[in-house]
Amino acid sequence: MKAVFLDTQSLDDLDLSPIADCVDELVCYPTTAPEQVAGRIAGFELVITNKVVLDAERIHATEALKLICVVATGVNNIDLDAATAKGIVVCNSQGYGVHSVAQHVLGLMLALHTRLLDYDRAIKNGDWNRSSQFCLLDYPILELNGRTLGIIGYGALGHEVARLARCFGMQVLIAARPGSSDIPADRVAIEELLEQADVVSLHCPLTEQTRDLIDAQALARMKPGSFLINAARGGIVNETALKDALCSGHLGGAATDVLTEEPPRTGNILLDPAIPNLIITPHSAWGSIQARQTIINQTVENIHAFLQGACLRRVN
Missing domain, CATH: 3.40.50.720 (NAD(P)-binding Rossmann-like Domain)
Structure with a gap:
């Protein structure tokens, strides 16, 4: 599975190797502007995002995408109806903070x-x-x-x-x-x-x-x-x-x-x-090292479950 992480900025001081270890290829970007999204997700089966918006237009434009992992609990940045219509699984992170x-x-x-x-x-x-x-x-x-x-x-x-x-x-x-x-x-x-x-x-x-x-x-x-x-x-x-x-x-x-x-x-x-x-304080209450590492661990669990034909923390 080829994976792209669109906005690592709030997690890039942590060890992301567990995610890299469970996919064939992982491309990471600190941030992704709206106009860069379509180009960066093209050809990838897994998209990992925190706050980058994946709207209906971007979701429908990609053919390879099978799984979206949101490294947060809120998924208002994902068009869930569009993902469901294309058979794309969307998973989030829960209870980490x-x-x-x-x-x-x-x-x-x-x-x-x-x-x-x-x-x-x-x-x-x-x-x-x-x-x-x-x-x-x-x-x-x-x-x-x-x-x-x-x-x-x-x-x-x-x-x-x-x-x-x-x-x-x-x-x-x-x-x-x-x-x-x-x-x-x-x-x-x-x-x-x-x-x-x-x-x-x-x-x-x-x-x-x-x-x-x-x-x-x-x-x-x-x-x-x-x-x-x-x-x-x-x-x-x-x-x-x-x-x-x-x-x-x-x-x-x-x-x-x-x-x-x-x-x-x-x-x-x-x-x-x-x-x-x-x-x-600057929306930092959730941001302990332990909480953010839990997000990484849960994302790995979500990916493993998907690859084994199951789903964890699915939201659509």
Whole structure:
């Protein structure tokens, strides 16, 4: 099987030899522009992609293609109907980032509660040097113990964040599924969760039901001084409303690993340095070495299964 990897950039510091070992030929490109896709996939039976788009036109134009492996969970960059119509199998990677993302969320939560970045900046500005006592306590420090965490989206990621939060002594509330009128006994309505939680953490997918789920009205429901964490998808939180809630002081702080445009080449309202107690990380929560190596391992498993006449993690 001849294989081409269209965008290795987020994985090219890892060992890709396990993929090379299970195919006859592997051609790798760090990135692939839209106009290069058709030429680069021509003649290959296996295409491996992360974010490069394989639309109906490109899929129908190739005759050799039999298998598409997506080195991510989301497959919105693949026209699944076109692949299915041509008998092309599409497989993805699943569950690889649970521990990495949950760890990142707890790191953001701890940084907000301890005002870690504020103290780091204060020390580098010489504030501790000028202090009249042995310590510096210019920013209020809060403990996680006894606080209430509200989780919206209770898949594998939500479960792991809840487990870690309970280790810190937090109480955990789980929201009912967005858009659903059915509220299971072990869950609460989103409106109730927003009103009761000291910290709200988002782990739901971006859908038509969740787009702008956390808007100005939802933020107004949150407790004064509470925190919001988004390690899910940009677009779930209305960014203008979040800036307003932070600048007004209604929210005590927020942290996001995602923005509506990534990378934010044209800027973003949340990049304003005047916004208080906002932490932004560059969609890196998933990116631990272990998580990314798991993606490689799962891709190898997907290829082996296909070559043996079976399918793993098939999505079409």
